[in-house]
Amino acid sequence: xxxxxxxxxxxxxxxxxxxxxxxxxxxxxxxxxxxxxxxxxxxxxxxxxxxxxxxxxxxxxxxxxxxxxxxxxxxxxxxxxxxxxxxxxxxxxxxxxxxxxxxxxxxxxxxxxxxxxxxxxxxxxxxxxxxx
Numbered sequence: 001x002x003x004x005x006x007x008x009x010x011x012x013x014x015x016x017x018x019x020x021x022x023x024x025x026x027x028x029x030x031x032x033x034x035x036x037x038x039x040x041x042x043x044x045x046x047x048x049x050x051x052x053x054x055x056x057x058x059x060x061x062x063x064x065x066x067x068x069x070x071x072x073x074x075x076x077x078x079x080x081x082x083x084x085x086x087x088x089x090x091x092x093x094x095x096x097x098x099x100x101x102x103x104x105x106x107x108x109x110x111x112x113x114x115x116x117x118x119x120x121x122x123x124x125x126x127x128x129x130x131x132x
Contacts, residue, residue, distance in 0.1 A: 007120050008060045008080075014114035015084070016052065019107040020044035026106065047064065050105070055087030073120035084111045085109060 028063045062083050066076045085108045092104045 004124055005060060006120060006124060008063050010054070010116055010118050011080070011084075011111075012056050012059065014117060015107065015110045016045055016048045018110035018114055019048060019103075022106045022109055023103070026102070033090060045053055050089055053088070055084060057086060059083055067124060076120050077115050081111055081115050086094055088127070 023044065024037055024041065059080060063076070063080055066079060071079075088107045089104050090110065092100045092107075
């Protein structure tokens with residue numbers, strides 16, 4: 001079985017890019033502009049890539065399983081958003097730290113926002129693989 005990575009990869013990478021941006025906006029509004037905003041952004045993205053891999057793997061497996069059910073694209077997106085948000089919450093709960101709640105919220109909002117940018121393509125639902 002060939003895994004379909006089109007939608008999951010686009011959604012994952014976009015969420016990883018938006019999450020730190022939401023954190024930056026929050027910090028800027030709440031406090032002040034961070035000293036090294038660009039460096040902090042890339043640090044968040046790098047750690048986000050590493051720590052979100054288990055959730056991404058579960059997300060891809062869930063996506064491919066849902067494609068076999070012939071659910072609508074919208075239903076698939078909702079289920080995947082729930083899986084991703086729960087994955088974020090579990091990951092940050094395991095990491096712990098002072099930013100756990102805020103980071104969980106930032107990345108969860110990023111997941112919901114980024115899922116609106118993309119749609120599950122009909123060819124994915126019909127079982128054809130897609131290009132990334």
